[in-house]
Amino acid sequence: MDGPTYAVYSIPTIPGQHHIVQYKDLRLQALQIDPQSFSSTYERELSMTYDQWRARLQSRDKATIVATASFQSSERLSWQHKWVGMITVLGPKILKQFGFTVPRSVQGGSHYAFMGVWIHPSHRGKGLGRRLISAGMDWTRADDETGPPEERRTLLIQVMKDNKPAISLYSSMGFQSIGLDEGNESDSTTWMGMRLDH
Ligand SMILES: CC(C)(COP(=O)(O)OP(=O)(O)OC[C@H]1O[C@@H](n2cnc3c(N)ncnc32)[C@H](O)[C@@H]1OP(=O)(O)O)[C@@H](O)C(=O)NCCC(=O)NCCS
Secondary structure, eight states, X not given: OOOOEEXXXXXXXXXXXXXXXXXXXXXXXXXXXXXXXXXXXXXXXXXXXXXXXXXXXXXXXXXXXXXXXEEEOTTSSOEEEEEEEEEEEEOHHHHHHTTOOOOHHHHTTOEEEEEEEEEOGGGTTSSHHHHHHHHHHHHXXXXXXXXXXXXXXXXXXXXXXXXXXXXXXXXXXXXXXXXXXXXXOOSSEEEXXXXXXX
């Protein structure tokens, strides 16, 4: 059987029921497989209601973009589609709502968004992380809420210092370590960011 065909798909801000169900499944899988990659836990999100999952996708100052894998059946009669990765990009309004602190060097004068990315282990190393981050960069450039259209924006990520695959991916795309100041760096994590031109 041939390998899957991959695509990148942005979940609409008025999601259908199938979006909500698949998003919940993917997010819970990610929390179970790589708990250290998120500022949340599997147990906490397992108890979320359908309406809470829907509300997550409905926010206007946020993008949820998924990677899909399409497999053809062995008889080549039908296709199966699976969600295998995602990026979430949060704009400044929603970050403020969550009480999220970004490095002071970024707060001063520049507009910013924050991202988190995850790919299912069976589909890593196929360029999906890179594709999702490019899509997240496009959203950040275009997002009205992130800042006036003429101003440049910074896309940020907080990463565990020992997460070599992630740091290598971000560096290869042009992300740089952020000049850190007091209180922004923990023993285990560091920040990276990229200024985006239009
Ligand atoms: C980090 C992660 C998103 C990378 O996704 P991916 O789809 O495997 O990455 P890609 O295939 O797009 O790789 C792009 C580049 O990243 C780097 N990279 C990816 N995996 C790597 C690895 N295991 N070791 C070293 N570099 C790696 C390489 O530079 C690669 O470019 P190349 O293929 O030209 O060598 C994925 O490993 C993941 O989901 N990890 C668990 C969750 C996580 O850590 N998220 C980040 C939290 S900050």
